[in-house]
Amino acid sequence: MTTSTPQITLSNGVQMPILGFGVYQIPPEQTEKAVTEALAAGCRLLDTASAYFNEDGVGRAIAKSGIARSELFVTTKLWIQDAGEQATKRAFEASLERLGLDYLDLYLIHQPIGDVHGSWRAMQTLLQDKNVRAIGVSNFPADRLVDLIDHNEIPPMINQVETHPFFQNTGYQTFMHDHDVQIEAWAPLAHGHDRLFGDPVLSSIGEEQGKSVAQVVLRWLVQRGVVVIPKSVRPDAMNENIAVFDFELTDEQMTRIAALDTGASLFVDHRDPAVVHDLGSFRIHD
Structure with a gap:
């Protein structure tokens, strides 16, 4: 790839940018506009999902960018509704x-719900x-990760x-590393939570480094070897x-940043039965 963003190497030897x-x-x-601006800023890793309802816009931006396909790393995700071997193949084509595109760089099972083993068989074939x-x-x-590892090729x-x-997720990152699984962060900036941008520890480190809170957090993650995919619709923030x-x-x-860990999600607990039910009930197509 011809991008200055450092690359990480996955267990099968494929390289991907550590920041996208x-x-x-x-x-x-x-x-389409946001992705066009992100590409102009130098991002080459793009992350979307069928459940985001915006794959079309990502595709249009890619097509109009003039950037060689080999320079891009495109990820999308399979929703729960399309779990199962045959349904996964159809969802992938859609x-x-x-x-x-005629191929994907990375395809993820979006949630640990439904027939994930059937979906994984299809993904192995893909x-x-x-x-x-x-x-x-994702x-x-x-326990769900190990179940998938232990019962598939x-x-x-x-x-x-x-x-x-x-x-x-420091301990979980070590666990994943021991199983040759790369950690990737969603919500690396806590979805813009005021708690993060107003945190005195992060702000003081930003002042020491002459950087923004967002830059401190993203640097902290990539320095840990975590792949990050921050979102913004502002070109200045994308460049930052x-x-x-x-x-x-x-x-x-x-x-000092390590001491901020609460060990708890700010957003969703995938072990909460109500969360599992609600996610499983969310349909993205008829």
Whole structure:
């Protein structure tokens, strides 16, 4: 790839940028513009999902960008409604069509709910047939991740989980590393939570480094080896978010951020039966 963003190497040897751009909660009508601006800022890792309803906009931005396909790393995700072996294959083709692509770089099971083993069999086939370069999961707790690893031929290459200064997943990252699974952070900036941007520890480190709170947090994550996909619709923020490779946090600053960990999600508990029920009931198509 011809991007200056550092790369990480997945367990199957595929390389991906350690920092990219996520489009969660970007309205469909704004997605093409936002992705176009993110690409102009230098992002080459793009993360979407069928449940975001904006794959089309991502695809249009890619098509109009003039950037070689080999320079991009495109991720999308399979929703619960399409779990199961045959349904997964159909959903994959539908996502490819909406994105206007002939292959994906990364395909993830979005939630640890439903027939994930059937879906994983389909994803292994997609990988072996070279329709996708890497496969993984999202929101899988450790027991569900191990269940998938132990009962399938190919283990997940990535697990995308909520990770930010208040929910750091440090121990889980070590666990994943021991199983050759790369951690990727969703909500790395806590979805813009006031608690993060107003935190005195993060603000003071930003002043020490001459950087913004967002840059401190993203630098802290990439320095830990966590893949990050911050979202923004503002070009200035996109440029700021990607400019985190010209400084390094000290061990003392890393330790101060580590002390912010609460060990609890700010958003969703995938072990809550009500959450599982609500997610499983959410339909993205008829």
